[in-house]
Amino acid sequence: MxxxxxxxxxxxxxxxxxxxxxxxxxxxxxxxxxxxxxxxxxxxTRRQMTVIDTKRAFYVSEAGISEAFLAIHQGKSGNIAAPDEPAVFGDGVYWVEAETDPTGRITLRSTGLVGRGRFSLSVVVERQINPVATLGIFSDEDLVVGEDTIVDGYDSSLGAFESQLDTSYSFDTTGAGAVLTSNQDVILEGSLLPLPLVGSPTGTRIFGDSSPGPRCVTSIGSGAVVTGATAPRRERYQAGEVELPPNSTTDTIDHGGRSPVVLTGPDVGYASITIQSGSTLVLQGPATVVVQSIELADGAQLEIDGSNGPVRLFVTESLNFASGSNVSSVTRDPRDFSTFVTSANWFRDGPQMFELMPPGSEPDPVSPVHIQADGEYCGYLYAPYSRVVLPSSLRFFGAVAALELDVEPGARISFDAALASADINQLGLPQLISWRIVDLPPQPIVKSGLGPNTYLQQQGVTPVPSSDAAIEGFVKVVYRDLSGQVQEYTGDKGSMDWSQVTQVVTQKWSTTLGGL
Amino acid sequence: MRNPRAGFGAIELVIAMAVSAMIIVNVTMVLRTGAKAQQSGAFAMNLENQVEQTMERISLAILSSDGDSLALPTAPFSSDTIDYQVSLGVQGGNVVWSDPERIALVPGAGQVRWSRSPGTPDEQTVVWSNWLPDFLEGENGLNTMDDNANGLVNESGLAFDLDRDLVTIRLSITRQDEDGNTHTRTKMVQVTCRN
The missing domain is CATH 1.20.5 (Single alpha-helices involved in coiled-coils or other helix-helix interfaces)
Structure with missing residues (x-):
């Protein structure tokens, strides 16, 4: 080829x-x-991501609980956002539903969603109010009520005492609402007069309940009447510590002039305050006053002005309102004034020795609290380590708690039920009663297999910021501004300039403007 | 020109068969290696998931319990059993607690068992996990020393200890794969009782 x-x-x-x-x-x-x-x-991988998302949803759900806690502390309902417009938190969303039962406890149900994870928690909380105030007229030792004493109750949130009188009685009384409580016996001293009628102004009248301590009794003397229950309590009450503000107490006031001395402000502190005869001390709220000793001489006057905010008085050594002195209140609202005495009974012969003494033992204890003033005391008195004697000369509206409490014969006391829900000592966050994991709610966003952000995007919904998610949109707030002046704002929360606020005195929230 | 009816020579056939066999063997080896790697990975992942799920169940159970009622030792001692009650809510102002529950390691069987109303005729039991060793990973168990330097002595495969209201849970799961290799995963979680 x-x-x-x-x-x-x-x-x-x-x-x-x-x-x-x-x-x-x-x-x-x-x-x-x-x-x-x-x-x-x-x-x-998907299964692992679901596990991770579920864990994250758990933490988002807990974040919802925290947000609701803060809202309740601020006086709101605890409802945060809603299932159809939840609050955003990190990569997830949540909402909290709050329900208040007749006892005032709040059940919070928080649902958190992150990716494919869903988690739902339920807690029961109690507003962290001053629980001692719910005990009314309270004594850790025997509570002794002298003869011809009248004790009743009212609610200052509903109006003045005079507007709640029961006119069927021949004397001024609401005819109900008294609360006497003790960790020991309640002793109602009898009268030597013939047995009077219930409607009679003579004889001891307790228009309400008397609750002695566990296995203790209410001793009802001749002529004394208790219209409510007298069953003993199941548990003793343990008085709580007083949280003393860190106000400096180096200055002294010894006032004898004609013009009144006015104390106001959040950081007021004195070593001693002495008001001489004919002079006046005005405690003007909002104010927190810390004093080692305060004394009103015969003829001196103490005026509590809570018009712009509450007054809190802390006494660390002695409180002495001499006979002939006078106490009055501008607002006559017990929620506007609270007194905390942190000192304890001491030996007569040794004022330097501060020791708790059981009653009746030798030598007799001397109480750091001495009240013989007349006029009207409208407020809350808390002296957990001291003996307190409520004089018959002083008309008492509010609540009192003491180590030993004696009520002089002929005294007149009205317990204010509104104190039970008032933020007297500006205590902290709500108290947790119960925590548990619950089933997921049957909401469309929960049942949807989509991530919550995707689902909301499809629905055309933008989740709200967590810090702004409480349902209460209107606020009435009394506050101190940058110059220290007390101001008040009522209206939409978004229109409030919070940068001007240095101290919140009181705040009230509502879903409607009319609710304020 | 080649005869169109000519066949393959013996040598050609042998070479073709050899090459085909080599290709098939290589492909098979690749497939087997891939499958084995996937199995190994899946095994490790499953083991990890099991530890996570078991720990998750234990943690959630203890979260809802009353911290004051737990009777657990503090480190360096531990317990392989925890008895607790969870909150079911509030009724009449009082917290309602569930029937007593128990989470315990069953030694020998290597099981984590959850029980409700243990020791009673109404006892209900669920096995939450198997393959737990008698002792935690790294722990000898035959001495009184902390062999794995985790602060506990002779802790079992499921160990609880308490520090105030903080419960520390340690869990080890050991399994053998198809090749007889032993794999162990250990997890530690600290939870605070919410009630």
Missing amino acids: SPYSVPTRIPRAARRGTALVASLIVVMVVATLGATLIQVSNAI
């Missing part, structure tokens, strides 16, 4: 073979296996 011959094409028939088919089959098998492995891996 010639070396220059042109090569010819290989005939098609000669090019038949199965290598391509075989290799295609192998590739398909490998691809199928690979796809299967990817699917399995994805399933495992």
Whole structure:
């Protein structure tokens, strides 16, 4: 054959073979296996992500509880956002539903959603109010009520005492609402006069309940009447510590002038305050006053002005309102004035010795609290380590708690039920009663298999910021501004300039403007 | 020109078969290695998931319990059993507690068992996990020393200890794969009782 011959094409028939088919089959098998492995891996990853999302949803749910706690502390209902417009927190959303029962306890149900994770928690909380105020007229030792004493109750949140009188009585009384409580016995001293009628102004009248301590009794003397229950309590009450503000107490006031001395402000502190005869001390709220000793001489006057905010008085050594001094209140609202005495009974012969003395033991203890003033005391008195004697000369509206409490014969006391829900000592966050995990609510966003952000996007809903998610949109707030002046604002919370606030005195929240 | 009716020579056939066999063997080896790697990964992941899920169940149970009622030792001692009650809510002003519950390691069986009303005729039991060793990973168990330097001595495969209101839970799960290799995963979680 010639070396220059042109090569010819290989005939098609000669090019038949199965290598391509075989290799295609192998590739398909490998691809199928690979796809299967990817699917399995994805399933495992998805399951792990669901576990992670569920854990994150748990923490978001707990964040909702925290937000509701803060809202309740601020006086709101505890409702945060809603299922159809939840609050955003990190990568997830949540909402909290609050329900208050007749006892005042609040059940919070918080639902958190993150990705595919869902979690729901339920807690029961109690507003952290001053629980001692609910005990009314309270004594840790025996509570002794002198003869011809009248004790009743009212609610200052509903109006003045005079507007709640029961006119069926021949004397001023509401005819109900008294609360006497003790960790020991309640002793109602009898009268030597003939047995009077219930409607009579003579004889001791307790228009309400008397609750002695566990396995103790209410001793009802001749002529004394208790219109309510007298069953003993199941548990003793343990008085709580007083949290003393860190106000400096180095200055002294010894005032004998005609013009009144006015004390106001959050950081007022004195070593001693002495008001001489004919002079006046005005405690003007909002004010927190810390004093080692305070004394009103015969003829001196103490005026509590809570018009702009509450007054809190802390006494660390002695409180002495001499006979002939006078106490009055501008607002006559017990929620506007509270007195905390942190000192304890001390030996007569050794004022330097501050020791608690059981009553009746020798030598007799001397109480750091001495009240013989007249006028009206409208407020809350808390002296957990001292003996207190409520004089008959002083008309008492409010509540009192003392180590030993004696009520002089002929005294007149009205317990204010509104103190039980008032933020007297500006205590902290609500108290947790119960915490548990609950079933998820049957909401569409929960049942949806989508992540909450995707679901809300499809619904055209933008979740609200967590800090702004409480349902109460209107506020009435009394506050101190940057110059220290007391101001008040009522209206939409978004329009309030919070940067001007240095101290919040009181605040009230509502879902409507009329609710304020 | 080659005769169109000519067949393959013996040598050609042998070479083709050899090459095909090599290809098939290589492909099979690749597939087996891939499958094995996937199995190993899945095994490790499953083991990890099991530890996570078991720990999650234990943690959530203890979260809802009353911290004051737990009777657990403090480190370096521990317990493989925890008895508790969870809150069911509030009724009439009082917290309602569930029937007593128990989470315990059953030694020998290597099981974590949850029980409600243990020791009573109404006892209900659920096995939450298997394959727990008698002692935690790294713990010898035959001496009085902290072999794994975790602050506990001779702790079992499920160990609880209490520090004020903080419960520390330690869990080890050990399994053997198809090749007989032993894999162990250990997890530690601290939870604070919410009630």
